[in-house]
Amino acid sequence: MLAAFIDHLALRPADLLAVKSYRPQDPEGVTALLSHGFVPVVTAMDHTIELDLTPDTDAILAAADRRWRREVNKATGQPDLTAVFLTDPDERLRAFDTFVRMYAALQQRKGFSSGLDTAAYRDLAASDPHLLFLEIRQGGEPILVRIVHTARAVWTDFFTASDERARSTGAATLAVWRIIERARQEGASRFDFGGVDPAGNRGVFDFKRALSRNVIQSGPTWIYARNAFIRRAAATALFLRSI
Known part of the structure; x- marks a missing residue:
């Protein structure tokens, strides 16, 4: 389902996708996010x-x-x-x-x-x-x-x-x-x-x-981008913003 969702969005190289989870996910959901390269960001607000x-x-x-x-x-x-x-x-x-x-x-x-x-x-x-x-x-x-x-x-x-x-x-x-x-x-x-x-x-x-x-x-927020550098930069910026 997650793969189909990402394909449907047809993200461009500079696009960002953020998934906010208000509840802890089940193991299968976490595995899917990690398998597709999503980066979890946990802040004090989560x-x-x-x-x-x-x-x-x-x-x-x-x-x-x-x-x-x-x-x-x-x-x-x-x-x-x-x-x-x-x-x-x-x-x-x-x-x-x-x-x-x-x-x-x-x-x-x-x-x-x-x-x-x-x-x-x-x-x-x-x-x-x-x-x-x-x-x-x-x-x-x-x-x-x-x-x-x-x-x-x-x-x-x-x-x-x-x-x-x-x-x-x-x-x-x-x-x-x-x-x-x-x-x-x-x-x-x-x-x-x-x-x-x-x-x-x-x-x-x-x-x-x-x-x-x-x-x-209640988090984390999961960050995804096709470009690994943009993905890491966005995750770092989100974390630093909360400090």
Whole structure:
């Protein structure tokens, strides 16, 4: 299959092909990549925190840090704080627009850059049946939007954004907890937090680690080019960019 895929692409000598693996591959897949000259590149960004969903929710919560349990109890004890899963296409578009506004404000507040093209992604995200949209509302008003990719075995946290009101309510904790409950109900066995950055974003890392300490490698990125020099140069550049 990989050979047919490469033949179909008809790469020119200077073209690059990158395959990003978000899960560890099976031995046959790794063998195929190595056999065709792909070069694996592992960086700090190729790591995530994963939660085992096979225990029941009481056991999952009991294994979490005390502060995480406290935040869950705090959030679930607020009657004006609700979690709403959105299925209507118009509601999903509206929620995505809310996410964009919150995400832009968050970028300005924290000063980070992002390669997410929200304008290009808007219609794709809203219509993708594999994406779960969750709004946390306070008094009926959205204060947090979370977008999660769903699959048979693994649900992966993709994007989240919130406003200042969410911080004092425990909205982020409630969102993750409701998604975990939903994932278990639909038969998923693992929840992927979508990456970790303890050096650059310690607060978010600590939030995720309070629920699970299972840090795993989610990469690597496999680099291919017909020209061996270009292949090695691209792999080296990708590695150095992450340092």
